[in-house]
Amino acid sequence: MVTIRVFLAVAAAKDWKLHQMDVHNAFLHKDLTEEVYMKIPPGFEKGRDGQSYSDYSLFTYSKQATRISVLVYVDDLIIAGNDHRATTEFKKYLNTCFDMNDHGWPGQDILLHRTSDLTLTRWYDSDWEACPLLPRSMTGWIVFFGASPISWKSKKQDMVSLSSAEAEYRAMARMTCELKWLRGLQQCLTVYVRDSMRVYCDSQSALHLVKNPVFHERSKYIELSIHNLHAPT
Numbered sequence: 439m440v441t442i443r444v445f446l447a448v449a450a451a452k453d454w455k456l457h458q459m460d461v462h463n464a465f466l467h468k469d470l471t472e473e474v475y476m477k478i479p480p481g482f483e484k485g486r487d488g489q490s491y492s493d494y495s496l497f498t499y500s501k502q503a504t505r506i507s508v509l510v511y512v513d514d515l516i517i518a519g520n521d522h523r524a525t526t527e528f529k530k531y532l533n534t535c536f537d538m539n540d541h542g543w544p545g546q547d548i549l550l551h552r553t554s555d556l557t558l559t560r561w562y563d564s565d566w567e568a569c570p571l572l573p574r575s576m577t578g579w580i581v582f583f584g585a586s587p588i589s590w591k592s593k594k595q596d597m598v599s600l601s602s603a604e605a606e607y608r609a610m611a612r613m614t615c616e617l618k619w620l621r622g623l624q625q626c627l628t629v630y631v632r633d634s635m636r637v638y639c640d641s642q643s644a645l646h647l648v649k650n651p652v653f654h655e656r657s658k659y660i661e662l663s664i665h666n667l668h669a670p671t
Contacts, residue, residue: 441493441623443588445509445516448627451554451584454507454518455543457529461513462537490626492619498626499528505628554584558620558635564609566602569594575605579613581620589616603643610644613637 449456490496499506499519506519506528515532519525532538562579569576578592595612599605617635624631639645 440589440620441496442509442511442516443586444583444620444623445496445507445518445627447550447554447583447586447588448624448629449507449518450550450552450586451556452520453552454520455522455525457517457525457543458541459515459517459529459532460539460541462539490623492622492626496623496626498628500628507627549586551585554586556584556624556629556631557633558583558617558624558631559638560613560617560635561638562609562613563640564595564599564602564605566599566605573598575599575602575608577605577609577612579609579616581616583620583624589620601643603641603647606639606641606644607647610637610639610648 446456448454490498495510497508497510499508504519504521504524506517506521506525509516517525517529519528529538529540533540558581560579560581562577564578565576567573567575572594574597575595576592577595579590580587581589595605595608597608599608614637617637621631621635
């Protein structure tokens with residue numbers, strides 16, 4: 439769902455026309471006994487301008503000034519692009535390959551802003567040992583693309599935090615991973631922002647841990663549990 443919200447938010451910000459299609463009776467056929475070979479449609483090749491490495495169900499077509507993005511979910515497709523004629527031709531091409539249903543523009547009860555600065559902003563918080571069953575802390579966050587909410591979650595942390603500062607620090611680390619993934623997804627949708635992603639934290643202890651590269655006696659174990667991605671192989 440996050441990819442869908444990002445897709446729709448980018449389309450709204452760039453004023454792209456949205457189209458929804460699905461394959462007719464995709465699950466009403468019997469099991470196939472033959473070998474089936476599948477390939478990406480022409481122009482939608484793997485690589486920088488093709489299949490997204492952030493989400494393999496997202497494909498982008500780029501030729502000169504023309505941009506078309508396709509998001510696939512099982513047998514449903516959401517198509518958007520900056521060239522209405524090219525998008526229409528692509529839909530005709532799909533109809534020659536499959537028995538497609540064209541639903542026109544998708545209508546969803548999602549409020550997305552057309553005026554956007556195309557930046558990611560995120561608020562997060564943690565609640566130390568808030569789980570009623572286990573001594574685990576809770577992490578919650580919400581991410582905005584401009585003024586449009588695109589990602590939010592509240593979940594139990596995977597490990598026991600020995601202090602509220604550590605719980606906040608773990609929440610910040612998890613949030614940073616989500617932001618890096620969202621930035622990659624943005625780039626696949628031709629949104630390139632050089633500005634830093636803004637993160638808002640209300641824990642002074644966690645902020646001191648971020649700013650101070652020296653791990654003291656009470657926080658040295660965080661290096662093993664959170665910063666192991668930087669360890670040499």
